[in-house]
Amino acid sequence: MERLKRKIDNYLIDWKKNDNRLPLIIKGARQIGKTNAIRNFGVNYYSTFIEINFALQPQFKTIFEDGFEVDQIIKNITLKMPEIELNEQNTLIFFDEMQECVSTATSLKAFREDGRYDVICSGSLMGINYKEIESNSVGNKEDYIMRSLDFEEFLWAKGYNDEQVNDLYQHMLELKPLSNTQYEVMLSNFKDYMIVGGMPAIVSQFVESKNFSGILKMQQQILLDYEEDITKYAGGLDKTKILNCYRKIQVFLGNENKKFQISKIADGARNREYVGVIEWLANAGIVNVSYAMEQACLPLKGNYNPDNYRLYFADTGLLIGSLDEEVQEDLRNNENMNTYKGALYGNIVSDMLVKEGYDLYFYRDDSKKIEMDFMIRDKSSLIPVEVKANDKATVSLNNLINNTTYKDIKYGIKLCNKNIGFNGKFYTFPYFLTFLLKRYLKEK
Numbered sequence: 001m002e003r004l005k006r007k008i009d010n011y012l013i014d015w016k017k018n019d020n021r022l023p024l025i026i027k028g029a030r031q032i033g034k035t036n037a038i039r040n041f042g043v044n045y046y047s048t049f050i051e052i053n054f055a056l057q058p059q060f061k062t063i064f065e066d067g068f069e070v071d072q073i074i075k076n077i078t079l080k081m082p083e084i085e086l087n088e089q090n091t092l093i094f095f096d097e098m099q100e101c102v103s104t105a106t107s108l109k110a111f112r113e114d115g116r117y118d119v120i121c122s123g124s125l126m127g128i129n130y131k132e133i134e135s136n137s138v139g140n141k142e143d144y145i146m147r148s149l150d151f152e153e154f155l156w157a158k159g160y161n162d163e164q165v166n167d168l169y170q171h172m173l174e175l176k177p178l179s180n181t182q183y184e185v186m187l188s189n190f191k192d193y194m195i196v197g198g199m200p201a202i203v204s205q206f207v208e209s210k211n212f213s214g215i216l217k218m219q220q221q222i223l224l225d226y227e228e229d230i231t232k233y234a235g236g237l238d239k240t241k242i243l244n245c246y247r248k249i250q251v252f253l254g255n256e257n258k259k260f261q262i263s264k265i266a267d268g269a270r271n272r273e274y275v276g277v278i279e280w281l282a283n284a285g286i287v288n289v290s291y292a293m294e295q296a297c298l299p300l301k302g303n304y305n306p307d308n309y310r311l312y313f314a315d316t317g318l319l320i321g322s323l324d325e326e327v328q329e330d331l332r333n334n335e336n337m338n339t340y341k342g343a344l345y346g347n348i349v350s351d352m353l354v355k356e357g358y359d360l361y362f363y364r365d366d367s368k369k370i371e372m373d374f375m376i377r378d379k380s381s382l383i384p385v386e387v388k389a390n391d392k393a394t395v396s397l398n399n400l401i402n403n404t405t406y407k408d409i410k411y412g413i414k415l416c417n418k419n420i421g422f423n424g425k426f427y428t429f430p431y432f433l434t435f436l437l438k439r440y441l442k443e444k
Helices: 008-017 034-045 058-064 070-080 103-114 127-137 151-157 162-173 180-196 200-209 215-233 239-246 249-253 277-283 316-321 327-333 340-355 395-402 431-443
Strands: 024-027 048-053 091-096 118-122 142-145 287-293 304-313 360-365 370-372 374-377 382-387 412-416 426-430
Touching: 008 034, 008 142, 024 034, 034 048, 034 091, 034 118, 058 070, 058 103, 070 103, 103 118, 103 127, 151 162, 151 180, 151 200, 151 431, 162 180, 162 431, 180 200, 180 316, 180 340, 180 426, 180 431, 200 215, 215 239, 215 316, 239 277, 249 304, 249 316, 249 340, 277 287, 277 304, 287 340, 304 316, 304 340, 304 360, 316 340, 340 360, 340 374, 340 382, 340 431, 360 374, 370 382, 370 395, 382 395, 395 412, 412 431, 426 431
Parallel strands: 024 118, 024 142, 048 091, 091 118, 287 360, 382 412, 412 426
Antiparallel strands: 287 304, 360 370, 374 382
């Protein structure tokens, strides 16, 4: 099967065009396609491409033992790779699994100052190695956070083109309902995406086979691989505590308030004993964290409670993989989901928002019976986003918009299984258009 088209492809091309480019570190979880994307770029856009994987080729860890002068590093590389023909100004050196060789981060300053060779690094930036890499490379690198396929990339994988995506966007801009055919086909694609998720190997398997056979097994294997990574890279943190949190994400999502509570992780668990655990899971790219806003007002980042949060899987396919084996079928047939339906739709929307570049916040005021799944913003206003897994009334959304106490809220957004519309107070969009939301709010 052809390689999947990814958004990072254009980013890398633009990075190469920049005369002042810095060494690049591609961050992200395991198995999201980092190595494949960088290798494809290096092979197609450079006359010389050098790939060094410190996990699979530990003998290369010694290339920095003689210091960090670029000529010395290159000399040591070519001693181990005598077949390489270096071409200054047109060579890309790719250091993969850099967490296995933290000295790589220290070398980036020398490569930046030398300027003859382009450098891209990647790996599982977790735990203590993550922090050491950050401190050793500050000011000498550019970061790119890569995630699993978003819904647009999933549509590309299924054969849809940019023109078809732009047609969906034009309907949003014009507040023009989609045709029945458009709606039903895109909803079906979206349900496929919810079940399959965005892990490249799984998407490729699904697109090639055109069925769900083997998908659940692949998802469960990735979940186990993540557990293995936790055990391997937890560093100074207690591995058991990280695993305790990791294994309970789907349980808390099923609760009415979705709040993640350390005290309910294990007998006698206390917040102070779990300091750094949630941050570790987030840095590893395994979870997305949504924080509770103290007040429904701007600014978002200066107005939240770091001790009140919800955890979502960073890929909804992995949430599906963590549940009963029958869940895939239940989701397709819209049955047996009960209260967990809200958790699934909340997770997929959180995933889509993060992949657009949003940080996650929610709002809850029990005294006013207000609960809002997500809070985002445009240039001048705070926007409540309600995710409806059913067709019940939007009481919280109306209360936030109508109450003059919330001066920063001028309108809202409802994401549900309904066509495009606007009632003067809030915009209604089907779930599957969430991936176009940031573009819409910026340009509308």
